[in-house]
Amino acid sequence: IHVIDKKNPATKNLSSSWHTNDEFYYFKEINPSIHVLTVSDLGNIKDSVDGKDARPVVFGNRYPSSWCHEFDGGKIWYTALGHSKDDYSNKVYLANIMEGLKWVLDKGPLDYKKAYATRSAVTEDELF
Numbered sequence: 001i002h003v004i005d006k007k008n009p010a011t012k013n014l015s016s017s018w019h020t021n022d023e024f025y026y027f028k029e030i031n032p033s034i035h036v037l038t039v040s041d042l043g044n045i046k047d048s049v050d051g052k053d054a055r056p057v058v059f060g061n062r063y064p065s066s067w068c069h070e071f072d073g074g075k076i077w078y079t080a081l082g083h084s085k086d087d088y089s090n091k092v093y094l095a096n097i098m099e100g101l102k103w104v105l106d107k108g109p110l111d112y113k114k115a116y117a118t119r120s121a122v123t124e125d126e127l128f
Helices: 085-089 091-105
Strands: 035-041 062-071 074-079
Touching (some): 062 091, 074 091
Antiparallel strands (some): 062 074
């Protein structure tokens, strides 16, 4: 894993790169407006289906593994890491999760002008 943005709170305490054993998710599409925080090095991944290389070629050897995105007055932070139970005893990984969540929850100045609703209300029947 290689850190792309060391300024984001979720990645500020991570080393520039590290090795981890984890599952790997390939996405059909990735929003081009995401802000990539870390990437996986596909050159180190062995993945084949029926003897053929199954790694996507769209992103070269670097594939986004965590990112953040601000849109319509909201925030998201995503990580594809954390499939091993050992990750959850790793203080660095736990700090990464905590700082990513703090970034999402940081209220800062609220601006609902960008938010939009597709309808005015949700009925109680729709909730349960």
